[in-house]
Amino acid sequence: MALFGPAHDATLTDNCLTRNDWVCGEYVRTRSDEILDALGQHVTITVVSLAIGFAVALVLAVVARQVSWLRGVILGTSTALYTLPSLAMFALLLPFTGISATTVVVGLVLYSLTILVRGILTGLDAVPAEVRESAVGMGYDGFRLLRKVELPLALPAVFAALRVATVSTVALTTIGMIVNHGGLGNLIARGQRSNFHAEVLTASALCVVLALVADLALLALQRWLMPWRRAVNA
């Protein structure tokens, strides 16, 4: 290329920004504030959605186990919600929650419910009946049985679901850009509209990295919460 380039080429500020390269360190250096803001928003929205989603899913799963006819209703409703496309979900929430981060959080919570409720139920169902009976025989009941015996034994299934929910929530947060609260999705949308390659690729790559980091963090948390497993694996 250099052979055919204009003679005054060297006098122009020639960097990856002016060339509109996909990979551009200059972009990351000059816009680091913006990128960190978007990343912060992305992490906040993801963490808040997952925390609320997990709390609601736990309650729903316990209710579904107590009241048998509610089980089908809860599983069916959450599956139907999962079928709803994300753009439609955020659009339907818009009249109630407006152009705000709440719209995104509520949408993401509803999505995470399908995966989390199923995962928690699978885990609780897999607790052997003998274990439950002996705990009851030892005087455990109600909330204490759940907290001390059933939930710890359900942890592997719960964590499997939590990891799936986390990775998809990180990816889905980008669609929040439709109401301007998409974290890194905002950068992708703006970059796409203005044909700014580095902005789109950097933000997209950060999304994937964020999902992988969150997944690894959950894996570490799981090992820390289940020391008996670690002993077996080692």
Added chain:
Amino acid sequence: MNALLDGLSWLLDGENWSGPAGVGTRLVEHLWITSLSMVIACAAALPVALWLGHVGRGGALAINISNIGRAVPTFAILAILYMTPLGLSIWTTVIALVLFAIPPILTNAYVGMREVDRDAVEAARGMGMSGGQLLRAVELPLAIPLIMGGIRLATVQVVATATLAAVISGPGLGRIITSGFGRRDVPEIVAGAIIVGLLALVVEGLMAWLQRAVDPMRRAGRRTSRRDRDHELPLVREEVVGGA
């Protein structure tokens, strides 16, 4: 509730259904790109998955590909493809949709082939069946429920994801939602969401029916017990749930 009613009355207005940007055109676009993408994805993924499942190799690849797929935001793929020479052509959307349809099809078909009862496979081998016969006459029919489960999951996902094409000005029903956002027209936004949601639910229902209808074991009435099967399915499907 008012917003929902406004959305419904927008949908009931015949005028919104006609013309190049009407619901009718968008619906046809939506169905066209989703079916095209599904045909390409099945043609690409099924032979590979069936072969890998038959020879029993590449399991880690088949499973991991769907885990990685989940971490990549659809919107990012659409935006990146849009900035390549493909630009606004329908292939931008189709390629993105194919990429998202392949993992569930591949994973479920592979798992389906591997989970075929080993005794049945050994018996067929003992009867002198060749590899090709074994695949066609034994493994494939027994794997059909899971293979169809993957196709069903992918179809529902593709119908939902196709909505996102609208964000980069692509074709499909999502355009009603984005055009509503552009004009700050809430009834139009809600109307778009209602029709997209309805379509997704209808497709899910149709695919659930199709999954049952093509199950050769169910048709032959040879299945042992309904409970056994229905109990097995969700566990595998859980692994490959994906969002759009």
